[in-house]
Amino acid sequence: MIRVLVVDDDFMVARIHRGFVSGMEGFEVVGSASSGAEALELVAGLKPDLVLLDLYLPDIFGLDVVTRLRAAGETCDVLVITAAKEADSVRAAVRHGVVGYLLKPFARADLEQRLRSYAAERARAVGAGELTQEEIDAAFTSTGVGRPAAASLPKGLSAETAEAVQRALGEAPHTLSATECAEAVGISRVSARRYLEHFVAVGVAEVSLRYGATGRPERRYRPR
Template identity: 55%
Template sequence: MIRVLIVDDDFMVAKVHAAFVAALDGFEVVGTASTGAQALDEIGRLGPDLVLLDVYLPDMTGLEVLRRLRATGSPVDVVVISAARDVESIRSALHGGVLHYLVKPFDRRTFEDRLRGYAALRGELAALDVTGQGDVDRVFGGTRGGAAAAVVTPKGIAPETLELVRRALGAAAGDGLSASECSERTGLARVSARRYLEQLVAQQEADVRQRYGTAGRPERRFTLRPSAQG
C-alpha cells in the first residue's frame, strides 16, 4: 500500500485530491497538511511514501518545503500539484527530484494516470536487481509523464470543485439533488452549486428534471448519469 500525504492550503481541493487517491487501488491517504511547517512535521511523523505538494502555501512555498526535505536527506517521493506555471518553479521542482509536476487545472484521468505510473515505477524498481541500460532508460522514462493538459472549462468553473459536486451527486439517492441540497452537502453557496450542477448537465454528465409539488414553483432535480460515475 502506497501511503500518501496531501499538502494544500485549500481544504476543498485537498478533500477532492484525497478522494481521488482513496479511489485508486494500492493507495491510501495517511494525512493532510495546509502549511509548509505542518507538511514537514507530518512527513517526519508519518513517513509517507509519496507527498502531493502544492507550491502556494501560507508560510513558505512548497518548493522551500522540497528544499528542506532534500537538505535533511529525506527520500520521500514528491509530486508537485500547483497552479504555478513559471519556469523557475518548474526548474526548482526538477532540481528537487520531483517525479511529476501537475499544473492546475487538470482532470481526474490525468491525476490517476500519474499516480498509476508512479505505482508501476515503484513496482519495477522493487523487482529489479542488476539493471542494464534498457532497464535504466525505461525507469527514467517512466518518471516523466507527458505535460498535463489543462481542462477547458467555462470561466468561474474550477475542475476540482466540479469533481466535488459530481461526487456529491453520484452519492445521492435515486431522486438526485436539488441545488439547495447540493449546497448543504458540498459547502458551496446555493447559486454556485446550481452553476456547477448545470455545468454537469451541459457536459452531458447529468440530467435535470422538474419535480412539481403541491404549491409554489417546481423544483429542479439533478441526477448523475451512470456513465459519469467513476
C-alpha cells in the same frame, strides 16, 4: 499500498485530492497538511511514500519544503500539484527531482494517470542485490510521472498528443490497439500507431500480438 500525504492550504481542494487518491486501488491517504511547516512535521512522523504538494503555501514555498525534506534525510517522492505555470518554477521542480508537475485545475483522470504511472515506476524501481546491465539501464532511463515519453519525441510528434495517447494507454482496462487509441484520442490510426511504437521504442510501453482466424496479427499495447 502506497502511502500518500496531501499538502494544500485550501481545505476543500485538499479534501477533493484526498477523495481522488482514496478511490484508487493501491493507494491510501495517511494525512493532510495545510502549511509547509505542518507538511515537514507530518512527513517526519508518518513517513509517506508520496507527497502531493501545492507550491503556494502560506508560510513556505513548496519547493523550499522539498529542500528541507531532503536536508532532513526524508526520501519520499513528491508530485507537485499547483497553479504555478512559470517556467522558473517548472525548471526548479525538475532540479528538485519531483516525480511530476500537474497544473490546476485538472480532471480526476489526469491525477489518476499520473498516480498509475508512479505506481508502475515504483514497481520497477531498483531493488536490492546485484543488477544486470539491462536492469541498470532501465533504472536510468525511466521516464517518470508527468514526463510522458515525450521528452525527446521524433520529428512530427507533439508533446500534447503524446500525453493524450499515454493517458489513453494507461486508462485502457487491458491492452489497446492503434485503432482503439485513435478513437479515444481523436487522431488517425496511423498517427496513434506512431506514438504507440515510439513508447515501445523508449521502453514505456510493450506490444503483444493477437492472432485471429485470418490476416495479420493485431498489435496490442499496454504500459510497461
